[in-house]
Amino acid sequence: MGSADILSTLPELVLIATALLLLVMESAAEPHRELLAATALGGLAIALVTALGYGADGLYYSGMLQVDPYARFVSALALVLAALAIMVAVPYLRRTLEERGEYYSLMLFATVGMLLMVKAQDLTMVFLGLELLSIPLYVLAGFYRHRSSSNEAGLKYLLLGAFAAGFFLFGIALLYGSTGTTSYSGMAQAINSGTELSRVLTLAGFGLLLVGFAFKVALAPFHMYAPDVYEGAPTSMSAFLSTGPKLAGFATLLKLIAVVFAGTMVHWWTAIWILAALTMTVGNLAALRQDSLKRMLAYSSVAHAGYLALAILVTNYDSGFAMLFYLTVYVLTTLAAFGIVSLLEEGEESAMPGVEACKGLARRNPWLAAAFTLALLSLAGFPPTAGFLGKFFLFNATLDAGYLWLVILAVLNSLVSVYYYLRPVVAMYMQPGKNTSALPIPRMLIPALLALAVVALGAGFIPAPLVHATASAISAIL
Amino acid sequence: MADTLYLLVLFPFIGFLVNGLGGRWLSGKQSGLVASLAVAGSFLIGAQLFLGLLARPEDNRRLVQTLFTWLPVGELNIHVTYVFDPLAAIMVLVITGVGLLIHIYSIGYMRDDPGIRRYFAYLNLFTFMMLNLVLSDSLVLLFMGWEGVGLCSYLLIGFWFSDAAKARAGMKAFVVNRIGDAGFLIAMIMIFDRFGTLSMADISWLAPGAGIDTTFITTVTLLMFVGAVGKSAQVPLYVWLPDAMAGPTPVSALIHAATMVTAGVYLVARNSALFALAPITMGIIAAIGTITALLAAIIAITQTDIKKVLAYSTISQLGYMFIALGVGAFSAAIFHLMTHAFFKALLFLGAGSVIHGMGDEQDLRKMGRLRQLMPTTFMTMTIGALAIAGLPGLAGFFSKDEILWSAFNSSGGISWIWLVGLATAGLTAFYMARMLFLTFFGERRWAEGVKPHESPSVMTVPLIILAFLSIVGGYAGVPEALGGHNALHHFLAPLMATFQASGEASQAANHPLELLLMLLSTGVVLVAAYYAYRFFVQQPGLPETAAGKFPQLYRLSNRRFYVDEIYALLIIRPFRALADLLWKWIDVRIIDNLVNLAGRTTERLGGALRLMQSGLIQHYASLLLLGVVFILLAVAMG
């Protein structure tokens, strides 16, 4: 291990140091609570700079990690996402009197997990990254210990997550048994040269890895926890739960397939085909019936996982590019949508605002209503939002690979989805609300809304910068 | 001069922003003024560009403004480009011209509505979207407009949200349109996959080239046509349009008669190069158009709601346009689109004026003898009705006869398309006359306390202008058989592909035959109108009598009536029965139910999924386990 190795993990080290500092600050005799969020954001900012600017590309820690433009892009996105998630959380936590250093600290640990996952070049690192992402999330989902819904969410997530992690680990074991290694390059070599001991065990191992990923990104039928957990978790956390694991999961899975398993596609394309079809259909149909906004967004996130699975199915340059573009747009819009929902909770009797809560919002807070509309339209894939472009790239790549029926199903699904995305829009603009006073918009929420506007509208009208960024990132692995 | 093209689109958008965001500081009237000014600005620019276009040589009438390159990556090169060519010019003038009149009219009509600012904001947004739809060269931008107008329509139908029925109507329009949109979107992706471009100009240029198989073209055009069927309310996706009448009447006039519903016609005409290569699709288009034209006209006969009569009439007339498209007479379809926009907007606004004057009464059975009380409305609506019926000299006459002549020609003689078209012309005259007579003639049937009055001039002036347009609008395309030059046809010709079985090719020939057919259709129209007069003015009880509902039958013993009676028994009654059957049974039961079923099934499926979401972690784990089994078997056993 040399200094180059340490330099390559500088963002992670910065985050870990900040997270530990936050714990110390929290345990001080008179904690300065107002400094906690600022510290966490500062750590993320430094990590972002180091992630983008420091260290050369290459393999580090004896081939455990690989730094390349792809990893840098996804890391940067993950760091921005975490920062915005923290900003969304600040007003929510302060309002509910739950602002604590552990929240931010665990968020940073989870982010470290995400970074390690996408940089990983070895399945052991993938697994450790995955757990480092998951364990803080289990705790954070149950962060509101006095709310039974939050407790339930945390416990459900933990139990099912541990169940899925078991399969993932078993999959690694089978792959090790068959190929004699856990490193990407070693496995790829064994598989492509046919020197693996058993093709069946290799495939079974891959299938079990798929189970682990499918659980994290909530592909049906591994999605069952998602609506319950996202709904029960604190809303500021649901924002991160429905985006962070998807980002890390899809980005890692795409790299894994592209580098290691691309050659065995004939064996697994049917499985992913069916998973994708099932997921988008189940997600959209279930979302149709939801009145709770959080639950609706939860099912919507399941449906989006189904679309994203198309990119995994195809795994070529076009689909990878489409996936990164789609992911970028998806995580930022979903985050903002949850952020807005977390505001709407104020003044509601239950902690779970329904579509009702949107009524008259256009009159109360025109800009907030416009932002929410933008987020929903982008999620629905209305042109000219970036959500439309993402769907277009994705479906086009899928069609190029010859999956016509799947594309037709996806198009039908995305049109069905418009129905539930527009319900809050109609409520906001067409229906009078009981409450007419404007909601105070916390300053901390504004960056999230700006990010939403930039990505959903900006990348919709002027997609070139984002397209260039994602295209150059994806060319590192495909 | 193409530099000002973007202003066309910008003005309504500014209007939308002003009304949408600053509406709270405007009075209702000011808000209407802002909205109208925005559209007026677009109209003036459109007119100026149109004149500039006319000044150019015929083969160079195409103004292009590329605002920016949207996607400059690799094979993707999508520009945001507005194209102003003859087809776009006509659409723009119709949208902004008729739209402007409807905006002005709305100032009076919506005066007392508390949501008037919102209303004008959406109306401007609609205009913006519609202009994007017709001006864009890229299918993506067109699709944006396409979805956008649908969204506005959805918002405007449910404008008076207090009413559950209206909310449901909005929902229905929404669901039906999704089916159409799916077709459009898939067609778009397939086109991009094959041609590598989404510019319609490029596609039109590439399509006739070698190497494109018929199956592909047929599939793509059929999918596009599915989109058109949904948007333009053709069989079997027409059910949403009559329900959409729940919205305010000016909205019906603008969106559900003059502009949005014609987007399907525009789409087919704009991509005529593709469609001309797909004879199977063209046959289907003609057939659907024919069925729709006849079916909707028959249903219109028995409707008692004045707006429903007009709604079915719109569907029927759209069917006419699709007949024209199906036989390859693309420019005739656009011609009819234009004249139809004039007289149908007029009729809707007139109906709105009546409804307004009657204190929100829409039932024809509760009107009558309004002639003297609403003279301007009466005069203008009569002109509109005459125009749509196709009275020689008025707008509808020229466009309708061009379509009938093309239909006649395309098969080289009498065909069922032509026959049905002719019959529909008669039916149109009949139901229009019926509507007029029931509204303005006969006994006064309104309730005590209703004080019908003429509408204010802010509403009647647009009526007068539209009436004027309904008279002169047809002179843009006087056929050569009548000594005209068919100017519109030649104006559009460079853009329109030639379909192999086109009726236009041989149109120049045989002027005497064309004249004869014109006389024939005029005769049919006059006879139909006469019978409407007999039934609804001279003998108002007749249809009911014929149906045997009234014992007065026996008091009427004069011989002439006896003949009528036989006629009524033999023709009117089966007809009524048929119309009832079509409307109550096919329309309400089957198609409505099918649409509802589609909606309900998805909802039920959603419900079943909710049942599975029991919340019990053991259930989740067991499903997870099944998922593992599935993946293992699919991946490793395959």
Place this chain on the structure above:
Amino acid sequence: MTTALFYLFSIFLLGSALFVVLNRHPVYSVVMLVFSFANLAGIYFLLEAYFIGILQVLVYAGAIMVLFLFVVMLLNVSPERPRARWVPLDRWWFGAVALVFVISLGALLVRGVGQLPSARSEVPDGFGGITQIAEALFSRYLLPFETAALLLTVALVGTVFLAKRKI
């Protein structure tokens, strides 16, 4: 000889693991868990991974499970009663799912193992010894080792947060 021992350990291991899940009394369950860990250690020994085997006994069967036992006794957990919510249909369903899973996974493993070469290669000198493991841990697997430590820290933070009665 080793084959016979392997099957013996395996049967004990699986049997005791099943007992852990199926038994309703937590103390019995913990004791059976200790037993199953001991059998696992036996399998490690058969594989000549002596160091791992010893760790398994010392850390898991010894320290951790004793801790578990203390916790169970301190909490004075009473035997779990059958739950009324479990309708018979559910039992059948879970049984069927478990059966399907076991059969399909078993079939898959049998097929996969059938493809493995039968010749058993000799392990190198010093295999499974402290030196080799230490070398791997502190060179090639340094980062996973450190990350695992971080993971434990995070788990600790989370647990303390959730468990502390008053913060």
